[in-house]
Amino acid sequence: MIRVHELRKAFGETLAVESVSFEAPQGRITGLLGPNGAGKTTTLRMISTMVAPDGGSAQVDGLDVQTHREQVRRRLGVLPDARGLYPRLTARENVRYFGQLHDLDDDAIDREIGRLFALLDMGALADRRVHGFSQGERMKVVIARALVHRPTHVMLDEPTNGLDVMSTRAMRDVIRGLRDEGRCVVFSSHVMQEVAALCDEIVVIARGRVVAQGTPESLCEQTGKANLEDAFVAAIGTDEGLAR
């Protein structure tokens, strides 16, 4: 369970996040939808302890992200905005490195890598160096790296950015699978289709504030629109920065 209460963050003069509150329970997919620059990435960075909030609070399993950084990081699997790999290491070595930094023993790492690589259908990639991988192949390694420690909470920042149709479909299956295993899944997107197709709960963010939230049905009710896309546009006030 991730609980965010009136988070706030400014970079110099720019107020990146003004006030964001939401709850993301276990076994549900919570989508943060908003145009580019709405403050989604900064919100995720504050939850993942990478950026210190100026105000408000965020908790993961009741642990405050500022006072219990290490415990929070152990519970989180993060697919951040930056998803670089080590090109001279193989896919397996890339994932193993993060497993070791999560204090997993070799057996546990091997077991988990075997499971994830099978799930992501990347057996043929396992022992090739990452240099020269396609976008979709790289993304698989990044996902495996983020999940190797079996996190109870998963946060994905624009997970389908730059992926082709096949990879996007595979990614959606992975996200649903994580939910079905009972994990708390939070992901951000500026693509309305994506959020509509995947989310159990939707948090609509614009200009650093939450402008609407709820299940897809309740969002339509709140805005008095017949379909979800019209509801999003009504909530945000414009469709600028969004994608269908």
Add this chain to the structure above:
Amino acid sequence: MKWRHVWVVLRKELRDGLRDRRSLFSALVFPLIGPVLVVVMFRFIAQQQAIDEPVPLPVIGAEHAPGLVEYLRQHDIDVREPPADAGEAVRTGEAPAVLVIPADYGDRFRASRSVRVELMVDNSRNETRSKVRRARRVLEAYAAGIGAQRLLLRGIDPQIAAPVAVAEVDLATAQQLAANVLNVIPMFVMMAAFIGGMYVATDSTAGERERGSLEPLLANPVSRTALVLGKWLATATLSGTSLLLTLVTAGVALSRAPLEELGVQASFGLDQAAVVCLVMLPVALLAAGLQLVVATFARSFREAQTYLSVLTLAPMLPGVMLTVMPLDQARWTLVVPILGQQQVLMDVIRGDAIGPAQLLVPSVIVLVLGLVCVRATAWLFGRERIVFGG
């Protein structure tokens, strides 16, 4: 901070670094170049200062002054037949100088009158200058000797005609020059420390950010200090390897250099070599630390590389100072990083005994400074500007 994390990071960075051709190149190739260059310089000096070789001197009109010619021959001047075109021979450097003795030499000599002989030289030629000077000195010595004899014949003390006697003491011997070249070796060793780890330092900091792997890395439940310590030790491992390799090649190169011919005493035993390694190796810790902090601070990979290239010149400063300054130095230089190591190294080369203070003080100082750099880098890793750029 867990030491297991340090070990994990160290192993990963080394594996990553060793698969990078550029980092291997810088760590392994430089150590081979430096010392070889020094040996080449030694050979060059030895050639330049071939003092015992007689000076070749073509003489025109040698038959007019058999006494003078005999004197020249006795004083290491190789009197030769004159070439067809004397002026041309001097200008092209074929002969360092040509001596011209006039036909009336005998008559004037017997009459105790001054005879004008000409020494044709080309003063724009550096390489013949010392030979010309030697020929000239022999001629002047002959003239002075004859003059003194004439005065004595007339019952006059020759000293009256020489109120001031100038004796030149030349300090720029080949030995001195060679010693100066020897001073360059510690500088090469230091530079190796800075060059060896350069790519790993850049790749694991600025490169990590540019690649977009820094943010995911920092999201792991690992202290920043552990991450930086691992990167530091990986960089220092390559720096140290490069440094040791340079020491070894320098040792081999020096054993083949014409040191004896130049009168330089630099006889190393194995125990001295061990002391040298012990004193120099910790420099890698300082070099690695400085490089990490500088490369982390840089905004991009390229910027980091530029900074680190400049940093490579840092160890040259004390080297230059040592070459310019006299060898005897104040004790306080022991606490100046790099200068301290060089001082101890020169002590070893001169065969002085090395005390525990000399062995420990410079090493502890570079270790402490290296750790300060690690601390600073870890702090930088916590800065939002550094991690996310902008």
